[in-house]
Amino acid sequence: MSFTQNSSAAGPASVGETPEPGPHNAVRIIAITLLLALFSYIYLGRANKKKLEEAIAKQHHCEPVLPYLPYKWPLALDLLKRQFEILLSDHAFEGLTPYFAVAATCCIHLFGATGYFTTDPDNIEAIISTNFEDYGLGSRRSAFLPLIGEGIFSQDGQAWKRSRELVRRQFVRVQKQTLQVLTPLVGELLSSIQGAASPEGLVDLKPFMFEYTLNTTTNLLFGEPHSSMSKEERDAVRDNFDYASFGCVGIRARLADLGWLYSPSKFRKSCKAVRDWATFFAAKAFKYKDEFGEEAAMEKYAFIIDLWKEMQDFDLVRDQLLHILLAGRDSTASLLCWTFFHLVRNRDVLERLKQEIASVPTDGDITREQVQKLPFLRCCLNETLRLYPTPPLNIRFANKPTVLPRGGGADGMSPVLLPEGAGIAWSTYHLHRLESIYGTDSRIYRPQRWESGELLKKARPGAGYLDFHGGPRLCLGKDFALTEASYAIIRILQKFPNMRLAPGVPNEPVGAEKTGLYCWSISYRWYTCIVDVVRPSKRRKGVQGIKLLQMTKSPRKPLL
């Protein structure tokens, strides 16, 4: 009691007086000593770190990265501004080409800190595989937390390892299932397309692809058809999901450490709506478990119940479901959209693919063996994932001083020391369009390039070709996504063999096509094609392209 009184009396006002000896002085001395110790700890720590970094740099003959992006405004804010302009343009990734063309590895001084970006396959391999342990997700974690919370996509280290094992187990189980479960879902997809087509057979495929991948994810993984939710609820989830993921990926992730600054109430509401969606599915499974017991629930809701057994926490289970949804819906829908986008623009490819799938019976379930006997289909999928990878840009942060194999010195061939905390981004989009790997026709959709297998050797999956990432964080849904996409493509082409590009729909060269966030186009019109569901009647024969376009359903409100 007297102690507190004393110390407040001897506060800042007593400057100039000789301090009386007493307990408050002892406290002050201790405090100052501690502060000094802290400062020297930080200072010496920094100095030690610097020494350590210098030693590592010397040992590996590192040289600094010389090319950098010039900027005009303080803290390079003009570069940030430009980045957002490009993001909001119709060419979100093509617009970055001048930056990625400066050098294979380049630096950027943003907010006064140095960041790096690269399209060098050796560097990418080092980041995602060889030196995997030296890197973490950094601000990607905080960018995504409001939407998806804790889970495989936002975790590093031990927590990630645990989630990965849990989720991996589920995919092993799904992989053993027959493709029978996909049959009714693809059936719904076909009838949706048919139902939406105009009398001339004109239809925008894009919205159905997103619905299909959402439907497959909920059915196969969450054990519950999406139809158990009302139509309004489903539409709301879709719109909120688009809005919220734009906020996370488009804005927060790009603001890096300042991502938390973006959190308007509409964004927070969308995040909550998406969480409520997952709550719906998790709650169904939990209710079933309480009513019919764990064993019965395990039959019907294996994914969710298995997660619960491990985590024993409703919110944690729900968040893992969100991670799976985030990973699975848009990526696979994008693969499907761009594949059809190019099939209707490259008739030779379309014809070859149709020939190949003629071997698959048009009724009954498709089997894994049948899908595996379609090598050209796989070439098409690889070609789509080459030109339109998800995610097109990626980033990691060094969690200790580490060495990039290349990018330093005047010729850019020396190793580079990355100090702790440094961010390094890579562009899969630009990597996959490099002429040095993919040839002078790298900007042409040509699935045939994959046929001989030579290209794959040159590109090296996990280094120069990152269809499903590589290293320890390799996509867990790879088999699921390829199967789901193949099944849909086979049946769509069988049902609508005369599919073709609608007149009046632009056919620009690769690179000039509109792309929005991630890689898919923000414009539905780009995916419009004719599927010939109804034979055009004589009366309609003369209808012209532009008129046809006006008759399509009005596109869904764009995101931006």
Ligand code: HEM
């Ligand atoms: C064509 C479709 C797909 C593509 C191109 C794709 C691509 C990727 C990529 C590049 C990553 C690594 C991301 C990173 O760590 O920075 C990843 C991770 C992951 N993917 Fe996929 N994915 C696809 C479909 C799916 C599907 C359908 C699911 C599940 C339903 C899924 C589940 C996952 C999971 C759980 C991870 C996290 C792995 C980890 O961090 O350990 N993916 N995917």
Ligand SMILES: *[C@@H]1O[C@H](CO)[C@@H](O)[C@H](O)[C@H]1NC(C)=O
């Ligand atoms: C998705 O599922 C809902 C509900 O089961 C269904 O009405 C809809 O047609 C499905 N959409 C597609 C494209 O498969």
Ligand SMILES: *[C@@H]1O[C@H](CO)[C@@H](O)[C@H](O)[C@H]1NC(C)=O
């Ligand atoms: C497609 O790419 C994958 C790399 O993930 C490879 O394993 C596969 O063999 C490729 N297929 C073809 C036909 O090129």
